[in-house]
């Protein structure tokens with residue numbers, strides 16, 4: 001065990017992990033505050049699992065240090081660390097009942113059997129699975145199995161919870177439900193949590209802060225809102241949501257520095273009929289005229305692709321009463337606030 005103080009602040013100090021010559025993680029520095037929910041988000045192969053494996057103690061860093069509660073754990077093996085783990089590869093014990101699965105971490109810690117039974121029952125209540133204690137994992141749905149996996153990770157009250165793609169195997173509705181459940185449990189337990197996912201929506205929904213990784217390094221660390229609204233790089237802008245990158249022609253009033261590009265989110269652009277006399281651009285508003293080249297109806301939203309000169313801009317508009325709809329080939333006016341344009345690094 002780490003020690004009795006249960007301080008759960010996590011710190012990566014300039015951590016690099018190499019497999020042979022290949023650096024899966026490079027010079028990663030990150031501090032996770034006590035009680036915080038931090039998600040590592042990135043495409044496949046960006047180094048997320050490797051980072052979490054080092055935090056879990058299944059892998060050691062090649063260089064750098066990892067601290068939990070101020071103490072180095074770089075050389076502490078997994079079984080001596082006090083943490084709850086939900087990994088896809090760390091499934092429930094298939095031959096043990098739900099109750100035995102939950103009881104196992106407590107047995108490992110020498111908790112007496114009457115207390116174990118009480119804690120198992122309380123935990124089952126928390127994840128809404130009372131009455132399931134005698135079932136085998138194979139007799140549960142995917143969502144129920146995942147709830148039991150979470151319950152097992154939390155039952156011994158560890159200071160740190162690690163989640164790797166915890167909802168990866170579930171379908172959409174169930175994912176949303178489980179996101180709510182994870183959020184609720186995090187709040188209730190106040191447990192320092194590091195989660196890994198490639199799913200943007202999951203990251204945005206769950207996290208206090210998101211770490212965006214790409215090719216083994218950190219691109220940006222920020223709150224979900226700040227990441228979406230003020231992406232630092234083109235990669236982050238593209239990876240979290242949709243982005244329009246504006247050619248010089250469309251930003252001629254806003255000089256951009258070399259190595260940067262102007263970006264605007266599709267929902268920040270207004271689409272309307274061309275007025276005569278045309279609505280003038282001014283200091284606050286930019287106007288451009290173009291032709292609809294594509295319209296996709298997606299329930300509450302319409303997505304338009306509009307050709308403006310050599311550019312194509314994507315516009316998202318909520319379907320609302322009195323909202324004019326356009327078809328392919330229509331001439332339209334696009335307007336946006338200059339203050340909604342972001343400058344991002346290439």
Ligand SMILES: Nc1ncnc2c1ncn2[C@@H]1O[C@H](COP(=O)(O)OP(=O)(O)O)[C@@H](O)[C@H]1O
Nearest residue numbers: 019023024042043044045046047048049050051
């Ligand atoms: N044991 C290993 N040996 C060699 N290369 C590995 C090993 N584990 C991971 N890698 C490589 O490190 C990179 C990052 O992998 P990983 O951390 O699993 O990415 P992610 O979880 O973001 O998909 C990948 O290119 C992967 O092929």
Ligand SMILES: [Mg+2]
Nearest residue numbers: 048049050196
């Ligand atoms: Mg992974």
